[in-house]
Amino acid sequence: xxxxxxxxxxxxxxxxxxxxxxxxxxxxxxxxxxxxxxxxxxxxxxxxxxxxxxxxxxxxxxxxxxxxxxxxxxxxxxxxxxxxxxxxxxxxxxxxxxxxxxxxxxxxxxxxxxxxxxxxxxxxxxxxxxxxxxxxxxxxxxxxxxxxxxxxxxxxxxxxxxxxxxxxxxxxxxxxxxxxxxxxxxxxxxxxxxxxxxxxxxxxxxxxxxxxxxxxxxxxxxxxxxxxxxxxxxxxxxxxxxxxxxxxxxxxxxxxxxxxxxxxxxxxxxxxxxxxxxxxxxxxxxxxxxxxxxxxxx
Amino acid sequence: xxxxxxxxxxxxxxxxxxxxxxxxxxxxxxxxxxxxxxxxxxxxxxxxxxxxxxxxxxxxxxxxxxxxxxxxxxxxxxxxxxxxxxxxxxxxxxxxxxxxxxxxxxxxxxxxxxxxxxxxxxxxxxxxxxxxxxxxxxxxxxxxxxxxxxxxxxxxxxxxxxxxxxxxxxxxxxxxxxxxxxxxxxxxxxxxxxxxxxxxxxxxxxxxxxxxxxxxxxxxxxxxxxxxxxxxxxxx
Numbered sequence: 001x002x003x004x005x006x007x008x009x010x011x012x013x014x015x016x017x018x019x020x021x022x023x024x025x026x027x028x029x030x031x032x033x034x035x036x037x038x039x040x041x042x043x044x045x046x047x048x049x050x051x052x053x054x055x056x057x058x059x060x061x062x063x064x065x066x067x068x069x070x071x072x073x074x075x076x077x078x079x080x081x082x083x084x085x086x087x088x089x090x091x092x093x094x095x096x097x098x099x100x101x102x103x104x105x106x107x108x109x110x111x112x113x114x115x116x117x118x119x120x121x122x123x124x125x126x127x128x129x130x131x132x133x134x135x136x137x138x139x140x141x142x143x144x145x146x147x148x149x150x151x152x153x154x155x156x157x158x159x160x161x162x163x164x165x166x167x168x169x170x171x172x173x174x175x176x177x178x179x180x181x182x183x184x185x186x187x188x189x190x191x192x193x194x195x196x197x198x199x200x201x202x203x204x205x206x207x208x209x210x211x212x213x214x215x216x217x218x219x220x221x222x223x224x225x226x227x228x229x230x231x232x233x234x235x236x237x238x239x240x241x242x243x244x245x246x247x248x249x250x251x252x253x254x255x256x257x258x259x260x261x262x263x264x265x266x267x268x269x270x271x272x273x274x275x276x277x278x279x280x281x282x283x284x285x286x287x288x289x290x291x292x293x294x295x296x297x298x
Numbered sequence: 299x300x301x302x303x304x305x306x307x308x309x310x311x312x313x314x315x316x317x318x319x320x321x322x323x324x325x326x327x328x329x330x331x332x333x334x335x336x337x338x339x340x341x342x343x344x345x346x347x348x349x350x351x352x353x354x355x356x357x358x359x360x361x362x363x364x365x366x367x368x369x370x371x372x373x374x375x376x377x378x379x380x381x382x383x384x385x386x387x388x389x390x391x392x393x394x395x396x397x398x399x400x401x402x403x404x405x406x407x408x409x410x411x412x413x414x415x416x417x418x419x420x421x422x423x424x425x426x427x428x429x430x431x432x433x434x435x436x437x438x439x440x441x442x443x444x445x446x447x448x449x450x451x452x453x454x455x456x457x458x459x460x461x462x463x464x465x466x467x468x469x470x471x472x473x474x475x476x477x478x479x480x481x482x483x484x485x486x487x488x489x490x491x492x493x494x495x496x497x498x499x500x501x502x503x504x505x506x507x508x509x510x511x512x513x514x515x516x517x518x519x520x521x522x523x524x525x526x527x528x529x530x531x532x533x534x
Contacts, residue, residue, distance in 0.1 A: 170401050173397060173398060176389075176394075184398075186370050187347060187378070188402075189402035190402070
């Protein structure tokens with residue numbers, strides 16, 4: 001029983017990181033109907049920046065704040081500098097649905113290359129701000145560590161902030177209205193172009209948090225967050241792509257599920273399982289667990 | 299004259315949906331735009347509110363050229379558009395739908411006052427404030443759509459077929475309210491309708507359009523009684 005709880009808690013810890021990446025993808029999807037393949041790339045930049053800040057100042061908190069700020073800034077710049085022009089010139093026909101996706105894939109390539117140029121492709125060691133040794137109860141050492149606890153608390157904090165902003169503020173109402181129905185939002189006076197940029201800013205910040213939480217105690221390379229993108233995407237699809245709550249639940253369910261599979265069946269089954277979950281959800285319930293039925297088709 | 303539309307031309311690709319329309323609506327009056335399906339009524343309203351770009355021509359409101367302005371800026375100048383088909387956001391609550399219309403003013407007390415005024419006008423909305431808009435009946439949704447526009451405190455209200463798909467009794471109620479908004483609050487109203495008789499009965503002025511052109515305009519009462527127009531365009 002104790003073991004089950006342990007595996008569950010580890011799953012929540014990793015799942016909350018997936019949830020943040022999923023949240024980032026959903027925020028972008030809701031505001032501009034694009035799956036941002038560069039989301040993990042943007043997070044790679046902020047994670048390297050965080051690594052630099054930790055190395056120079058020794059403060060993880062400062063690194064966190066800088067990473068979130070730069071993540072938001074990059075998100076805003078990508079939307080206003082690149083995507084907005086693209087939407088304007090490719091607004092009709094099949095190209096409108098393909099061009100933005102290709103553009104984000106291209107951006108991912110550029111970001112990886114630049115990061116490789118600046119920091120090289122060699123793995124960097126990102127020290128954990130807190131102990132990664134498991135908590136000790138009596139004479140048993142649990143796999144669940146202070147780092148896991150820090151991850152859960154940070155992710156929970158970010159999600160609470162998001163839910164207050166979206167549910168309780170005027171900005172949140174404008175963002176939701178613009179996501180559900182941009183035309184009615186505009187007719188009500190909402191500056192929808194601005195809400196799109198804000199969506200990308202929030203997504204960039206959420207992605208930055210995901211990156212900085214995943215990297216401690218691990219090797220940081222220009223490719224080390226690719227896995228995060230894959231799981232974040234699966235989580236977003238499970239949650240229905242439209243729903244912020246769905247994104248979080250999708251991330252947590254995926255994290256816990258994969259944690260059990262890792263522990264009881266072995267690591268080699270993690271990717272196949274995530275892939276099967278993705279395919280099954282798309283086949284059986286393409287609108288996701290939280291999406292509106294019939295909103296999308298497989 | 300406050301709303302002035304001059305030689306307006308709007309195209310959907312190769313199709314001329316609006317083909318040189320000219321008319322005026324004086325301040326505080328109610329004008330009804332009548333026409334069959336595909337006459338260009340909805341396109342006309344969408345162009346006036348900035349959702350669609352005009353190819354040629356000019357629109358002015360209170361002596362100011364507003365051609366090509368964006369909807370979010372026009373709301374700030376007192377122009378509100380209730381678009382076709384119960385324009386509410388179903389995923390949001392009644393309260394949120396109403397609040398949406400007043401967000402841009404960024405003034406909490408003004409907002410709650412305008413919401414209170416709407417609730418006074420449509421008491422049924424007041425009972426359903428925290429419900430999601432998709433739980434409302436068709437008539438209530440239309441009231442909510444009009445209510446949302448009123449929260450923006452418009453001086454010019456564009457209404458696109460508010461009677462569409464509603465029961466006769468509800469239609470009557472909606473028309474009554476529209477007339478009241480014009481007579482009691484002095485809001486200039488441009489009402490687009492297929493329900494010609496109902497709309498002309500409350501309007502000061504009628505504008506009859508067909509295939510993107512104005513075929514007749516003038517005093518609403520006279521239009522109702524013109525036998526030639528009746529048989530050709532009004533269909534009763």
